[in-house]
Amino acid sequence: VLPDILADGGPAPTSLPTGDYPSADALIGAMAGAVAGLRGRYDNIAAVGCGVPGLVDFDNGHVNHITNVAGWGNVPLRDILASKTGLPVLVDNDANCMAYAEFRHGAARGLRNVVALTLGTGIGGGLIIDGRPYRGSSGAGAEMGHVVIDGDGPPCNGNCPNRGCVEALASGTALAREGRTAAEREPDSALGRARAAGREIDGPEIVACARAGDQVAIDLLALVGRRLGVALSGLANTFDPDVIVLGGGVMDAGELLLGPARAELRRRALTPQNEVPVRAAALGADAGMIGAAILARDEISSGAEVTH
Amino acid sequence: VLPDILADGGPAPTSLPTGDYPSADALIGAMAGAVAGLRGRYDNIAAVGCGVPGLVDFDNGHVNHITNVAGWGNVPLRDILASKTGLPVLVDNDANCMAYAEFRHGAARGLRNVVALTLGTGIGGGLIIDGRPYRGSSGAGAEMGHVVIDGDGPPCNGNCPNRGCVEALASGTALAREGRTAAEREPDSALGRARAAGREIDGPEIVACARAGDQVAIDLLALVGRRLGVALSGLANTFDPDVIVLGGGVMDAGELLLGPARAELRRRALTPQNEVPVRAAALGADAGMIGAAILARDEISSGAEVTH
Numbered sequence: 001v002l003p004d005i006l007a008d009g010g011p012a013p014t015s016l017p018t019g020d021y022p023s024a025d026a027l028i029g030a031m032a033g034a035v036a037g038l039r040g041r042y043d044n045i046a047a048v049g050c051g052v053p054g055l056v057d058f059d060n061g062h063v064n065h066i067t068n069v070a071g072w073g074n075v076p077l078r079d080i081l082a083s084k085t086g087l088p089v090l091v092d093n094d095a096n097c098m099a100y101a102e103f104r105h106g107a108a109r110g111l112r113n114v115v116a117l118t119l120g121t122g123i124g125g126g127l128i129i130d131g132r133p134y135r136g137s138s139g140a141g142a143e144m145g146h147v148v149i150d151g152d153g154p155p156c157n158g159n160c161p162n163r164g165c166v167e168a169l170a171s172g173t174a175l176a177r178e179g180r181t182a183a184e185r186e187p188d189s190a191l192g193r194a195r196a197a198g199r200e201i202d203g204p205e206i207v208a209c210a211r212a213g214d215q216v217a218i219d220l221l222a223l224v225g226r227r228l229g230v231a232l233s234g235l236a237n238t239f240d241p242d243v244i245v246l247g248g249g250v251m252d253a254g255e256l257l258l259g260p261a262r263a264e265l266r267r268r269a270l271t272p273q274n275e276v277p278v279r280a281a282a283l284g285a286d287a288g289m290i291g292a293a294i295l296a297r298d299e300i301s302s303g304a305e306v307t308h
Numbered sequence: 309v310l311p312d313i314l315a316d317g318g319p320a321p322t323s324l325p326t327g328d329y330p331s332a333d334a335l336i337g338a339m340a341g342a343v344a345g346l347r348g349r350y351d352n353i354a355a356v357g358c359g360v361p362g363l364v365d366f367d368n369g370h371v372n373h374i375t376n377v378a379g380w381g382n383v384p385l386r387d388i389l390a391s392k393t394g395l396p397v398l399v400d401n402d403a404n405c406m407a408y409a410e411f412r413h414g415a416a417r418g419l420r421n422v423v424a425l426t427l428g429t430g431i432g433g434g435l436i437i438d439g440r441p442y443r444g445s446s447g448a449g450a451e452m453g454h455v456v457i458d459g460d461g462p463p464c465n466g467n468c469p470n471r472g473c474v475e476a477l478a479s480g481t482a483l484a485r486e487g488r489t490a491a492e493r494e495p496d497s498a499l500g501r502a503r504a505a506g507r508e509i510d511g512p513e514i515v516a517c518a519r520a521g522d523q524v525a526i527d528l529l530a531l532v533g534r535r536l537g538v539a540l541s542g543l544a545n546t547f548d549p550d551v552i553v554l555g556g557g558v559m560d561a562g563e564l565l566l567g568p569a570r571a572e573l574r575r576r577a578l579t580p581q582n583e584v585p586v587r588a589a590a591l592g593a594d595a596g597m598i599g600a601a602i603l604a605r606d607e608i609s610s611g612a613e614v615t616h
Contacts (some may be wrong), residue, residue, distance in 0.1 A: 008432070009550070014375040043586065051583075053582075055578065057567055057580075064579070086413075111445075112445060113444065114447045125546070128378075128439050129376055129438070129442065130437070130438075134438075134583075135548070135550055136423045136548020136549065137419075137420060137548055137550045138548055138580050138581075139548070140548045140578070140579075140580055140581060141545075141546065141547055141549075141581070142544040142545050142546065142548075143546065143548075143581070144542075144545070146393040146541075146545040146578055147455065147539060147542030147543075147545065147546060148457055148542050148576070149455075149456055149457075149458075149459050150457075150458055150459055150460070150512050150536040151457050151458055152458070152537070158422030159578075160578055161575060161576060161577075161578075161582075162541055162576040162577070162578075163576070166541075174423065229458070230456050231456070233454075233456060233470055234455030234456050234473075234542070235452065235453040235455075235546075237449075237455065238433070238435075238449065238450065238452050238455060238543075239444055239449055239452065240443070240444020240445055240446055240447070240448045240449030240450075240451075241444065241445055241447045262608075267469060267470060268456070268470040268471070269454075269455055269469075269470070270363065270448070270451055270467075270468055270469075270470075271363075271372070271448075272365075272446050272448055273444075273446075273448060273449070273451070274469075281566070294609065
């Protein structure tokens with residue numbers, strides 16, 4: 001199910017580590033340079049699509065926050081990059097892009113109403129409503145990582161003033177936090193031994209321990225999965241979607257996370273919303289990039305304005 | 309802002325108390341009789357619209373539950389009523405109808421993306437997305453009364469298997485439950501004296517005490533308002549709507565409830581979603597009925613199928 005944009009002859013992905021660039025300006029300059037490099041190799045590049053892991057105002061193409069990268073408050077990325085490249089530019093939230101990629105070419109292909117979440121450092125959300133991306137009235141919507149599942153829960157990240165959001169309780173960051181606590185509490189578990197050996201107790205380590213049969217790690221992934229299922233029950237009741245698609249790095253846990261999440265959703269949601277399929281994303285880590293590219297192509301070819 | 313359907317010459321509302329009819333069949337028979345009576349007085353009745361306070365499958369016109377009325381499991385109301393009246397019939401959830409009425413003629417007039425809640429015995433939800441009612445893939449969506457705000461909270465109603473839904477914590481039923489506890493705990497409050505005098509501690513009694521200055525009742529409405537605000541923060545983050553409209557009997561509390569709800573939303577939601585206006589419904593108790601009528605009219609005149 002590889003999208004045509006990545007088929008033979010299309011541009012190969014180019015990777016720029018954000019950490020190598022000290023400021024938003026420097027990174028945008030490098031992005032423009034990468035675009036120029038691709039245009040030297042391909043003659044059919046018509047637009048640039050950016051999927052940003054953070055808060056984006058789609059309507060004006062501003063980036064208001066990037067998870068774990070400083071210096072991105074109210075940056076007019078779309079206009080700067082359009083000016084530097086001379087190409088039309090689309091800037092969207094990466095989870096919106098992932099949702100669109102899965103809708104066009106992945107786990108939600110051919111369906112109409114899609115709720116998508118990306119489970120990474122944070123939790124991003126993307127929505128397809130009646131076959132079209134839904135971004136809300138000011139272009140900032142679909143932030144389903146910030147629905148509350150425990151009103152008195154822990155504070156969310158610095159950019160979100162809420163407490164007990166599903167991001168605060170079921171993101172990769174939350175999983176790692178719980179993992180560190182569990183490793184300390186259970187020194188004889190595989191997770192505890194990993195800690196004693198000086199390994200970082202993060203999502204990949206927890207997933208590795210769980211896959212090796214460590215019950216502490218398995219229970220942790222199940223706990224986080226159930227928390228995710230609490231949020232999914234509300235989203236299912238609200239949207240009555242055709243499918244819920246879950247992607248992002250934490251989904252490397254596979255059924256260890258997805259099974260408990262699905263079970264909790266089944267237990268909590270109304271009939272018939274409790275029957276909604278919950279699927280792992282099909283396009284993997286490239287889904288956001290693929291979605292940004294095809295969104296830029298589709299929104300330009302449909303005549304929608306994507307740059308000033 | 310009175311809708312044209314209720315302007316001079318339109319049919320006057322007819323009221324049938326559900327409690328007078330021992331079964332769904334009997335009530336549907338009485339509804340058909342009321343329609344026949346109206347057709348004897350008006351010659352321009354083109355369709356019947358039903359706004360049902362419960363779970364409705366819009367696509368097939370089945371009613372799966374009516375709050376506080378037994379005997380409504382999987383009743384094909386649309387087809388029965390169409391057969392009895394010979395008219396096209398539309399059956400929708402009453403909160404969807406209320407949302408549509410407020411969108412066409414009320415507090416959300418002229419806007420595009422609208423989240424509406426009806427605060428009564430339960431909490432109903434209605435959505436307008438991009439100027440059209442959104443009902444989900446199987447016609448059962450927009451049940452925002454059943455988003456969780458406390459995963460370990462009290463069980464919801466018998467029809468909803470969830471715990472800690474906003475309906476379980478901020479509906480009229482929840483308000484009355486908390487009111488009875490508070491009246492017992494605070495015998496010297498106005499609420500406590502009302503209880504001692506044998507009055508029923510329900511929503512209207514709590515609102516009356518709060519309006520008379522009773523701090524216990526005022527605090528209760530604020531508590532329920534804040535819980536509502538927790539749910540609203542998630543809905544605002546998700547939909548980034550133009551407006552949130554709150555209606556239903558509990559809204560008789562006015563700013564005593566709406567103020568704390570709005571403040572909690574402002575405190576918890578992301579920027580710019582935290583700025584979404586939160587308005588009281590403009591069409592009052594008739595909003596559901598008005599919405600059902602104009603939905604039936606609009607969906608018929610647009611050629612959409614409303615009956616088999």
